[in-house]
Amino acid sequence: MIKPDDLKQSPILVSLMQETRAAFAERAFSRNISTGTTLVVEGMPAEYCYFIASGHFRVLHMNPEGRVQVIARLTPGLPINLISLLNKEKINLATVEALTPARVLILTTFDFEYLLTNFPDFSKVMLYVFAERLKNMTQLATGLSLYTVKARLARFLIELADETSPFDGWTQDEIAAQIGTVRDVVGRLLREFENQGLITRNRHRVVLLDRKGLTETANQID
Amino acid sequence: MIKPDDLKQSPILVSLMQETRAAFAERAFSRNISTGTTLVVEGMPAEYCYFIASGHFRVLHMNPEGRVQVIARLTPGLPINLISLLNKEKINLATVEALTPARVLILTTFDFEYLLTNFPDFSKVMLYVFAERLKNMTQLATGLSLYTVKARLARFLIELADETSPFDGWTQDEIAAQIGTVRDVVGRLLREFENQGLITRNRHRVVLLDRKGLTETANQID
DNA sequence: ATCGGCGTGTGACTTAAGTCGTATGCAGGG
């Protein structure tokens, strides 16, 4: 059983009205997730949506070859699989995996729709969340199309450095899946950046040395 | 002055409640747009949002080189620039151009937010619109990252053939901007498809000959 | 009819990025 006040932990749900949180808490149940668990599988019928109580997730697509593109990384508070529920086919549109131990609050499709229709502030908050995600997706798409891998990696490193809660499970494979390339290329470019004195690396952790220089390569087109 | 019943023309706004449409009509004003007009400029302060009464638009990004990536094509009923208004920086996140003569209904930021807070069905409808767009954006991004230009073009042609209201202003440049490549490459591949007997072309119009064959190349990874 | 602009056709060349093979290094479990 979930207590309404527990939901105040969530940076998203906290902005709901008291009664909305109560209705949410009444219907949701919670579940613990261990690292690496696949919470949602693309192509399967969509039955639930989730709200992250704690932990990190990644949303991804895979092509027939097995190459992966990460669509989004989700942090506590954010919803999972809403879009699948809102699309009338009700099929999971992407795969979602836990990157850390995590806990999620689960709603059935039915309860989710109930909240949506009866608690206006709920759908309004979701709208803001979607706007944010749409912005990120746009950046991802335009990055992939209009900038080189080098520029995308430079951007990624800068954003990473600015992150408030640094996640440090970044393997080269992870980075590659994030910026839309393969491991080998990431390795090569990191070496190149290191030789140029833009970064240093010790123990799988990248440290920016020359932020301005990196910003330049992030905008380079040649 | 806009009459509430006019809004029933819009495939999106028609699903609002009578009173919501009335409130919308009371606040919106309308404007005619000629082909090629840039309605929204990326980077400028976001002051209005728009709802398409008639006509087609494209949403795009441009890199410093001038290469263009189309993010979305918008048809009657769909909103324009909502995401920019919902993001707290209130800066236009992309550029929007009219592809045909068009008419739009305009709301100020203030009125938009007013409708959002006071008419729950309004925000709920927008949520569905966003879900759809998020789905499209995801497809765009994963296509760019995980599939070849050839596969993307094949997909594009198939979708185009399935379109209900065929838009026929498709130059090779337009197609290129849509699928994330350049004119030359589109031309080359169309020729190749034609030689393989997958399509024919007469007078700037592409006709599918072998849908199954095209579907195959759409999924090819080699 | 002539002109000029736009969209297109087409080959030759360049290059960013992906692929492959093999080597090294570190870390945890038995």
Add this chain to the structure above:
DNA sequence: CCCTGCATACGACTTAAGTCACACGCCGAT
């Protein structure tokens, strides 16, 4: 301690895709 499994390092090779140069054809405006 030694395996075994992951993550990384790095050079050689391949290729998809972008770039360049130039020619052609169509259409609307003068």
